[in-house]
Amino acid sequence: MATGVRRHQTFVFAVALTAVVGCLAVLAAAQSAETPRRGGVLLAAIGADAPSLDPHQEQTFATLQPVSPLYSTLLQIDPYSYPSIIGDVASEWKISPDGLLYTFKIRPGIRFHDSSPLTSADVKASYDKILFPPEGVRSIRKHHYSAVESVEAPDPSTVLFKLKFPSASLLTNLASPWNVIFPKKYLDKDPNHFKSNVMGSGPFRFKSYTRGSSFEGERNPDYFVKDRPHLNGYKYFISTETSVRAAAVRSGRAYVEFRDLPMAEVEAIRKQLGDKVMVQQTPFVIHFDIAINNTAKPFSDIRVRKALNLGIDRYTAGRVLYPLTGLRDVGAFTRPGTEWAMAPAELEKFAGFGRDAEKNRAEARRLLAEAGYPNGFKVVLKNRNIKLPYQDWAVYVIQEWRKIGVEAEHRPLETAAWYADGRDQGSFEVVVFPTGHFVDDPDALLAPFITGSSQNWGRFSNPGIDDLYDRQARTLDPVERRKLVIDLQKIVLEQAYHIPGLWWSRNVVHWAKMKNWVAPPSHFTNQKLQDVWLSED
Amino acid sequence: MATNIELAHASASATLAPRRSFAEVAARFVRTKPLGAAGAVIILGMLFLAVFAQILAPYDPYVGDYGLQFARPSAEHWFGTDEFGRDVLSRIMYGARIALFVGFFASFIGCTIGALLGVVSAYWGGRVDLLLERLMDILLAFPQLILALAIASILGPAVQNVVIAISIPVIPRVARVVRAAALSVKENVYVEAVQALGASRRRVILQHIIPNVTAPYIIMLTAQLGAAILAEAALSYLGLGAAEPTPSWGLMLSGSAPSYAEKAPWIALFPGIAISLGVFGFNLFGDSLRDALDPKLRKG
Numbered sequence: 001m002a003t004g005v006r007r008h009q010t011f012v013f014a015v016a017l018t019a020v021v022g023c024l025a026v027l028a029a030a031q032s033a034e035t036p037r038r039g040g041v042l043l044a045a046i047g048a049d050a051p052s053l054d055p056h057q058e059q060t061f062a063t064l065q066p067v068s069p070l071y072s073t074l075l076q077i078d079p080y081s082y083p084s085i086i087g088d089v090a091s092e093w094k095i096s097p098d099g100l101l102y103t104f105k106i107r108p109g110i111r112f113h114d115s116s117p118l119t120s121a122d123v124k125a126s127y128d129k130i131l132f133p134p135e136g137v138r139s140i141r142k143h144h145y146s147a148v149e150s151v152e153a154p155d156p157s158t159v160l161f162k163l164k165f166p167s168a169s170l171l172t173n174l175a176s177p178w179n180v181i182f183p184k185k186y187l188d189k190d191p192n193h194f195k196s197n198v199m200g201s202g203p204f205r206f207k208s209y210t211r212g213s214s215f216e217g218e219r220n221p222d223y224f225v226k227d228r229p230h231l232n233g234y235k236y237f238i239s240t241e242t243s244v245r246a247a248a249v250r251s252g253r254a255y256v257e258f259r260d261l262p263m264a265e266v267e268a269i270r271k272q273l274g275d276k277v278m279v280q281q282t283p284f285v286i287h288f289d290i291a292i293n294n295t296a297k298p299f300s301d302i303r304v305r306k307a308l309n310l311g312i313d314r315y316t317a318g319r320v321l322y323p324l325t326g327l328r329d330v331g332a333f334t335r336p337g338t339e340w341a342m343a344p345a346e347l348e349k350f351a352g353f354g355r356d357a358e359k360n361r362a363e364a365r366r367l368l369a370e371a372g373y374p375n376g377f378k379v380v381l382k383n384r385n386i387k388l389p390y391q392d393w394a395v396y397v398i399q400e401w402r403k404i405g406v407e408a409e410h411r412p413l414e415t416a417a418w419y420a421d422g423r424d425q426g427s428f429e430v431v432v433f434p435t436g437h438f439v440d441d442p443d444a445l446l447a448p449f450i451t452g453s454s455q456n457w458g459r460f461s462n463p464g465i466d467d468l469y470d471r472q473a474r475t476l477d478p479v480e481r482r483k484l485v486i487d488l489q490k491i492v493l494e495q496a497y498h499i500p501g502l503w504w505s506r507n508v509v510h511w512a513k514m515k516n517w518v519a520p521p522s523h524f525t526n527q528k529l530q531d532v533w534l535s536e537d
Numbered sequence: 538m539a540t541n542i543e544l545a546h547a548s549a550s551a552t553l554a555p556r557r558s559f560a561e562v563a564a565r566f567v568r569t570k571p572l573g574a575a576g577a578v579i580i581l582g583m584l585f586l587a588v589f590a591q592i593l594a595p596y597d598p599y600v601g602d603y604g605l606q607f608a609r610p611s612a613e614h615w616f617g618t619d620e621f622g623r624d625v626l627s628r629i630m631y632g633a634r635i636a637l638f639v640g641f642f643a644s645f646i647g648c649t650i651g652a653l654l655g656v657v658s659a660y661w662g663g664r665v666d667l668l669l670e671r672l673m674d675i676l677l678a679f680p681q682l683i684l685a686l687a688i689a690s691i692l693g694p695a696v697q698n699v700v701i702a703i704s705i706p707v708i709p710r711v712a713r714v715v716r717a718a719a720l721s722v723k724e725n726v727y728v729e730a731v732q733a734l735g736a737s738r739r740r741v742i743l744q745h746i747i748p749n750v751t752a753p754y755i756i757m758l759t760a761q762l763g764a765a766i767l768a769e770a771a772l773s774y775l776g777l778g779a780a781e782p783t784p785s786w787g788l789m790l791s792g793s794a795p796s797y798a799e800k801a802p803w804i805a806l807f808p809g810i811a812i813s814l815g816v817f818g819f820n821l822f823g824d825s826l827r828d829a830l831d832p833k834l835r836k837g
Contacts, residue, residue, distance in 0.1 A: 240776070243795030264796055320603045324620055324793075385694075385776060387792070395621060395782045399600050410780045412694060 071180035099166030286436025376405020573825020579818025647707025655715030763819030
């Protein structure tokens, strides 16, 4: 009996010991899973090469993703709580009661990678370059800051933004990942210095760049955020081929493709690698359109522009292209489902948004005949030489236009040439044109339609649009502002200045060992990688 | 005297030997070179498809049936459909046009310019020869496809640019072969005779040298055709050839095929077979033609 009790006690002890050891092991495992590991190089694949390295002057992920980790911005979007705003070099800020003065305090002890201190003078110089670009310097987003009268730096740790009128969007747009802080001393010598050079104060320092091949950064040991970054470095491999980037992720040569991969590739990767990979799916604040050169014949004729709009069945496009590219949602120029979007019933009244595709095509053919093109015409559709989703979108549009007699020759161009022809020189008839921003902000999303904007590739001018843009930027009441935003979009649609396409959605597939990164609905933000870590090499 | 008359008759009968008809030549070619004949059948088949694609293709190669994306090969779509629901068979039929257009034009332009430079180089000799040959050396220093790639990337993606890009690397190769043949022809007595009679350089080249170097020219032309088709496919595969939605065999392999090869293998399989078959046909035919026209390889 005693032996039996002893055996029972031994059994209970063994079970208890096993339970305790098990719990400790689980806790340790949980702890090790949650405790960031220092070291490792994050390998990423990217779908294009940068036309230049200056984010102020560019509008492509090909520039921003590789250089973002090298720079700081005044404010930033919270990596874990999109679209909340947190400070970056600014530790605190306040807005005057009349909304006309923004005061920012700069964190002390921030140094650029050449060891020089970052002060308010650098912030002012960077914003002056964006807001008031000197001759020969392009500023893609200066219209987003039309409210700002001046930027001042009264002392090394204070920056003042003085406004002409209160702005609802300014604080958000000051968190733009594009507005990186450059050292003033280089800008003073040459405002275009950073098109081919890098000098920031971000979590990583520049290591190497081989055009068309790779871009590398290494850990900045003097980064102003304590114990960051966790990684020793990062490296982007450049390939315009979707299948090559997918294969890189599949083989582990890249741990992530930050922009997007088609569903078929994502499924194939998930099928092969199982729980070694994670997929983050989000909407995307970017839509793929066709810009029309309104200054060239026959596109100066509204009937031709309307016919081109009517010739595209967008609802079928969303169904066909979503599994191939992620292009899905039909909408105008503000993201469907957001507070700024037009109601579907309202949208359906405009050319190309009616549900009856055959009726739309018949109307398109009638308009073309009326404009003197009863048999259609030939047109060159310029594009960027990136398959996803640029070329797939173009193939769909070309197929659709054939049905109304418009024969489009597809001409894909290398990124720099596509920008040169589309944005800089207007050397095109129609061109594939994406519009996106890091947040759903009307100032940014509607800037491509105002006179003289470098984002207005269609080169049209309408005083009504300019007036509405100006008024919505000044309106603080959301209801009133929404009305102005909708009215502006109606003019663009009525005049068919531009061909809206589809809103994108995002599939980011990454190895599970890449920790602490959350995909926001924009591939422009949360690219600094300061909190990302690798659980293993 | 009688002997002289007999000799004259014999000579006359030799020169007046009856010429073989095309049918006889073709029949002899089929009998002696069955592989070459098989190549010719493939080429004629391609040519037939290319010319009559509009009649033969069951569907418009540019417009897809959105309800039939990635349809398996079936009675309606023998080779299946691609990611836009476009009929793969129709696209292959139309693709033969691009392959043959680029193949013929690139080979013809490259071989003709190369042959002319080879003849000029051989006949003129001296500094002209030295200059042209060094130029050819420079071009020959680059592998054929690498040079075509470089030229295509400078010119940009378009079918006419592919023709230029493929034809330029052909020039030095043909120029070398034709120069060697022309140097040999140039030393013949009849050339010296017409020179002695005061014939101009132009007349000597056009009437006496070029007709005698046509055999190596034709051999090079057929040999380069297969290579040109392959180069077009390679350039399109690399995004430097025809652009979507043009039905080009190389482009069909590169576009969506790598992404969907597991889900819809027919998208990659049939264009791949078409390229292989086309190049195989031209190579078989070219080899046999070389054997038939080259006196050193001719039997008897």
